[in-house]
Amino acid sequence: MANVSSSNGLEKRPKLRFPGFDEPWSVYKAEELFKNIADKNHPTETVLTIIQGKGTLPREQAGRNIHYDDASLSNYKKVEKGDFIIHLRSFEGGLEMANEDGIVSPAYTILRCKKPHSSLFYEAYFHTDEFINHILSKSVEGIRDGRQISYEAFKWLGLPYCDVAEQEKIARLFSTINHRIEKQQQMVDALKKYKRGLLCAYFMTGEWNTHHKWEKCKLGLCCSKIGSGKTPRGGSSVYVDHGVMFLRSQNVLWGNLDISDVSYIDDETNKTMLSSEVHFGDVLLNITGASIGRSCIYSLNDRANVNQHVCILRLSKKGNEKLIPEFLLQQILSDRIQQQVMDCQNGGSREGLNFQQIADFDIVIPDIEEQRKICGMLNAFDSKVISAEMSLNALFNLRASLMQQLFI
Numbered sequence: 001m002a003n004v005s006s007s008n009g010l011e012k013r014p015k016l017r018f019p020g021f022d023e024p025w026s027v028y029k030a031e032e033l034f035k036n037i038a039d040k041n042h043p044t045e046t047v048l049t050i051i052q053g054k055g056t057l058p059r060e061q062a063g064r065n066i067h068y069d070d071a072s073l074s075n076y077k078k079v080e081k082g083d084f085i086i087h088l089r090s091f092e093g094g095l096e097m098a099n100e101d102g103i104v105s106p107a108y109t110i111l112r113c114k115k116p117h118s119s120l121f122y123e124a125y126f127h128t129d130e131f132i133n134h135i136l137s138k139s140v141e142g143i144r145d146g147r148q149i150s151y152e153a154f155k156w157l158g159l160p161y162c163d164v165a166e167q168e169k170i171a172r173l174f175s176t177i178n179h180r181i182e183k184q185q186q187m188v189d190a191l192k193k194y195k196r197g198l199l200c201a202y203f204m205t206g207e208w209n210t211h212h213k214w215e216k217c218k219l220g221l222c223c224s225k226i227g228s229g230k231t232p233r234g235g236s237s238v239y240v241d242h243g244v245m246f247l248r249s250q251n252v253l254w255g256n257l258d259i260s261d262v263s264y265i266d267d268e269t270n271k272t273m274l275s276s277e278v279h280f281g282d283v284l285l286n287i288t289g290a291s292i293g294r295s296c297i298y299s300l301n302d303r304a305n306v307n308q309h310v311c312i313l314r315l316s317k318k319g320n321e322k323l324i325p326e327f328l329l330q331q332i333l334s335d336r337i338q339q340q341v342m343d344c345q346n347g348g349s350r351e352g353l354n355f356q357q358i359a360d361f362d363i364v365i366p367d368i369e370e371q372r373k374i375c376g377m378l379n380a381f382d383s384k385v386i387s388a389e390m391s392l393n394a395l396f397n398l399r400a401s402l403m404q405q406l407f408i
Contacts, residue, residue, distance in 0.1 A: 012160070016405035018169045025162040025408050031155035033117075037083065037110040043073035048102040050085060052093040053127070056100060076103035077110050082119035084111040084126065086149045091140045095126040109151050116164050120171035125160065128403045135159075160408050170406050177399050184392045191385045198381065199334035202374060203364060214366045215322075220359025222323050224316035227355060228287065229276030229306040232269045239263045244270040245304040247278065249286045249294070252310055255333055255382060257284070257296045270305055276312065278304040281325050283313040285332065287353040293341040295332040297325050311358060323363075327371040330378050331363055 011024035048056040056079070079085065079098040086095055086109035095111070097119060104110070113122070125131055139153035220226060232238050232246075239246070243264040251258050270277070278284070278298045286294040288309045298304065306312060315323060331337055344357045366374075 012408040014406055014408050016402070018166060021163065021166045021169075023163065025160050027158040027408075028161050029155065030111075030157045030159050033115060033159050033161060034084070034111040034113055036151055036155075037077065037079075037112050039078040039110075040076065040106070041074050042076070042078045042103050043070070045076075045078065046100070046102040047073065047076070048079065048098070048100070048104050050087040050096050050104070050108070052087075052089055052096065055097045055123075056085070056102065056104070058100075058102070073103065075106050077106055077108065078102075079104055079110050080112070082113075084113075084119075084122065085109070086111065086151065086154065088148065090149050091136070092132070093127070094132045094136065097123040097126075109149070109154075115161065117161075118164060118167035118171045120175055121167035124171065124174040124403065125407055128407055129400070130404070130407065173402070173406075174399065177395060177402070181392065181395045181399065184388065184395055188385065188388045188392055191381075191388055195378070195381055195385060196335070198378065199330065199336075203331050203334040203336040214364040216362060216364055218359060219313070219328075219361040219363050222315055222318075222328075222363070222365075223313055223359070225312055225314035226358050227276065228308050228311045229273055230308050232265055232273065236263070238265060238269055240266050243267065245300075245302055247284065247298075247304055247306045247310055249289060249291045249307075249309040252284050252286050252291070252294050252296050254294050255296055255329065256386075257298065257300070259300075265305065270303070273305050276306050278306060278312060279314060281315075283315075283325050283328050283332065285311045285313055285353075285358070287311045287358070289351055292345075292351050292353065293332075293338050295329055297329050311353070311355070313358070322368070323365055324368065324371050324375065326375040326379070327365075328363070330375060337361055337363070 011026055013022075013024050047059045049059045049062045051057050051062065078101075080101050081098055083098045084095045085098060085104060088107065090096075098104075113119070135157055136149065136154075139150050139157060140148070241264065243266045245259065246263045246265045247257075247259075248263065251262055265273075280298065280301060282298045284296055284298055284306065286292055286309060313328065315325060315328070340361050341353065344353055345351055365371075
């Protein structure tokens with residue numbers, strides 16, 4: 001294996017190596033590995049756009065309504081397949097690799113490697129947490145969405161370099177993992193699409209294997225409680241390590257409750273919020289912000305409360321006689337209710353639902369036995385979705401772990 005030397009004498013070894021590779025890696029200044037390309041006057045080349053995490057794509061295939069003046073194309077920069085691009089969101093997503101030849105906006109910085117290398121090796125490296133949050137961050141200028149990567153600062157960053165044969169092995173490994181992630185994501189998407197189709201068939205048409213008509217009514221007629229909580233006095237400063245769970249919108253997902261990062265309040269704080277205590281079997285609905293419409297059932301025996309962003313839907317005794325919580329949840333997750341959620345937002349300046357709007361939701365109610373049959377089938381299908389998502393998350397975690405160990 002060729003010995004790799006560093007211009008600044010800095011050498012490191014990754015934690016995990018392929019057999020046959022034991023030489024230390026070198027660290028070069030970015031300008032020693034990559035040159036800044038500003039090749040213009042190629043107006044007939046394919047115009048490319050940047051898709052964060054996926055590289056380049058011909059602009060007409062990007063699905064974005066982007067307008068540009070043909071007369072300005074002479075000022076666009078030429079990129080070659082395998083080049084790297086510092087784009088407008090690189091500060092949060094890393095550098096992207098060109099998947100084909102073409103031209104890109106003059107606002108981008110084009111980098112072309114000077115040394116023998118594997119482009120796929122650097123594509124993986126430029127998306128590692130270490131590079132984005134610890135190395136690239138040193139060259140970020142501005143704040144929030146005004147942030148940009150300064151090439152003058154970037155060129156001084158220390159970047160790794162190792163034997164090309166080792167680069168290629170690492171690149172092939174990540175290419176295999178990325179391919180598996182792509183296929184697993186397609187499976188998850190297909191399962192969710194099929195589930196949406198089932199929900200639409202049931203709740204938009206009100207049809208299933210039945211000869212009975214489904215009753216229609218307002219949600220409020222089936223509930224003894226439609227209401228949310230509040231943020232306790234003192235906000236997050238009153239949170240404790242153990243006590244009564246305090247559920248927020250981030251804990252209410254699409255069909256399931258996530259308590260991995262749940263907060264807690266003590267008994268004294270909870271006593272000031274008794275009206276928003278959660279009961280077993282309550283349906284929880286996010287009513288503000290970007291997560292509006294997400295819903296799940298509270299199926300734990302632990303004491304819990306909610307803040308003002310989560311609404312409790314508690315079926316009345318009369319409601320329980322005609323509607324089971326699981327069927328209500330599946331209906332909320334369907335386009336039938338989600339469209340009503342969106343309709344309530346039209347013309348408003350802020351995403352949010354009030355209790356009267358929720359009470360006015362139109363729902364459908366078949367007989368109890370039919371509800372149980374439908375929920376049984378939908379729940380079984382949900383288990384398949386959850387299993388597929390767990391496999392996908394395992395692949396993401398594997399990739400993240402290997403990125404930490406295979407790079408310096």
